Amino acid sequence: MDKRAQKLDQALQLAMLRVQDGAALQRVEVEAGRRKLVLQADPNGGALCGEDGRVLLAGLPGYLKAQVAAEPRALIRIVERGTAVNLELFPADVKMSISTLDAPAEFQHHPVAYGTRQQFIKAQEAMELLQALDIASSDGKIRADKRRKFFQVDRFVELVDEMLAEQQRQRPLVILDCGCGKSYLSFVLNYWLTEKRRIPCRIIGIDGNAEVIRTAREIQRRLNYRNMEFIVGSIRSYRPSGPVDMVLSLHACDTATDEALALALHLGCRYIIAVPCCQAALRERIDYRPWQAVARHSIFRNRLADVITDGLRVAALEARGYKVSVVEYVSPLDTPKNIMLRAVHRGGGTRKDYQELQKLVQGVLPLEEYLQAFANR
Numbered sequence: 001m002d003k004r005a006q007k008l009d010q011a012l013q014l015a016m017l018r019v020q021d022g023a024a025l026q027r028v029e030v031e032a033g034r035r036k037l038v039l040q041a042d043p044n045g046g047a048l049c050g051e052d053g054r055v056l057l058a059g060l061p062g063y064l065k066a067q068v069a070a071e072p073r074a075l076i077r078i079v080e081r082g083t084a085v086n087l088e089l090f091p092a093d094v095k096m097s098i099s100t101l102d103a104p105a106e107f108q109h110h111p112v113a114y115g116t117r118q119q120f121i122k123a124q125e126a127m128e129l130l131q132a133l134d135i136a137s138s139d140g141k142i143r144a145d146k147r148r149k150f151f152q153v154d155r156f157v158e159l160v161d162e163m164l165a166e167q168q169r170q171r172p173l174v175i176l177d178c179g180c181g182k183s184y185l186s187f188v189l190n191y192w193l194t195e196k197r198r199i200p201c202r203i204i205g206i207d208g209n210a211e212v213i214r215t216a217r218e219i220q221r222r223l224n225y226r227n228m229e230f231i232v233g234s235i236r237s238y239r240p241s242g243p244v245d246m247v248l249s250l251h252a253c254d255t256a257t258d259e260a261l262a263l264a265l266h267l268g269c270r271y272i273i274a275v276p277c278c279q280a281a282l283r284e285r286i287d288y289r290p291w292q293a294v295a296r297h298s299i300f301r302n303r304l305a306d307v308i309t310d311g312l313r314v315a316a317l318e319a320r321g322y323k324v325s326v327v328e329y330v331s332p333l334d335t336p337k338n339i340m341l342r343a344v345h346r347g348g349g350t351r352k353d354y355q356e357l358q359k360l361v362q363g364v365l366p367l368e369e370y371l372q373a374f375a376n377r
């Protein structure tokens with residue numbers, strides 16, 4: 001085999017490592033002499049279709065080598081969403097480069113400004129995704145009524161990314177989004193991890209509402225994200241088929257946050273990220289006596305209940321060896337439900353403080369009830 005053929009072999013092997021899962025692959029272009037070929041990715045995955053018919057992904061390197069073998073100069077472009085792998089062939093050499101693709105001209109010049117914070121996800125690069133989610137309109141603008149949601153999801157993904165920076169993984173990361181709704185968060189996270197970070201992952205969304213899951217599956221089909229799965233069902237009834245590394249919940253209503261936390265604890269997940277919502281379950285069960293003079297005002301009582309509920313959740317996680325940070329992940333102007341609990345399992349943990357805290361509440365905490373139910377099933 002001559003030097004160029006060897007280099008082409010190596011370059012194609014590297015390129016195939018990137019596209020082997022195929023979810024972000026869009027097309028392959030070949031310019032060889034006067035011939036120009038375009039192979040479009042089959043939406044069902046595993047193959048590409050061109051004028052010569054179907055080429056299986058596994059057979060792509062052989063097919064491309066045959067197309068360019070007789071040409072002194074040629075260009076192969078493997079186009080994914082947002083990036084292209086370019087293989088430039090010279091008479092005795094092959095040069096490989098990766099380029100970031102610009103958004104189509106009509107989508108440019110609409111930077112997403114939001115306060116002073118820099119957007120983590122570059123809207124122009126992610127335009128296809130944002131349009132599939134209906135966050136952006138067909139003319140490439142972020143819809144006014146979706147800006148806040150996009151901003152929250154963007155920040156959430158940025159914080160997940162920070163957490164994942166610490167670890168090398170031997171197998172694809174498994175993420176479970178509890179109470180996923182239409183799954184904006186999961187889709188944007190999947191885009192970021194698979195297309196930008198190149199972190200192999202599987203994302204599962206679960207929601208009790210069949211209609212939102214139907215919508216999520218439709219968006220998934222449009223985006224061809226085959227590493228995602230959406231399930232109709234309650235968080236409590238979910239049984240994973242394998243290990244889960246991270247549980248997410250964004251505004252899972254009331255005790256759905258406790259269900260998500262209990263499931264994460266039951267499954268021994270390393271990472272848990274929850275942004276709780278409407279913490280009403282303990283409101284009437286908390287002993288406000290030391291604070292009666294304050295708690296007689298219903299606004300104060302409700303806020304106390306919210307803080308105590310989330311504080312107890314943090315204590316439950318810490319007692320089980322999680323290091324927990326509590327942050328206001330976006331401004332309260334974006335959403336008043338802006339407290340994020342971020343937990344990483346580090347081992348250890350003492351239950352004494354937690355036991356003391358539980359005495360402030362009548363009965364068993366929902367999180368503990370769910371954990372017990374998981375243990376008994």
Ligand SMILES: C[S@@+](CC[C@H](N)C(=O)[O-])C[C@H]1O[C@@H](n2cnc3c(N)ncnc32)[C@H](O)[C@@H]1O
Binds near residue numbers: 182252277
């Ligand atoms: C406020 S929405 C949030 C959706 C999404 N996470 C987001 O932030 O856009 C809450 C979602 O949780 C779902 N949900 C509430 N309780 C649930 C439970 N016990 N099991 C599964 N899904 C639940 C609801 O159907 C709803 O879609």
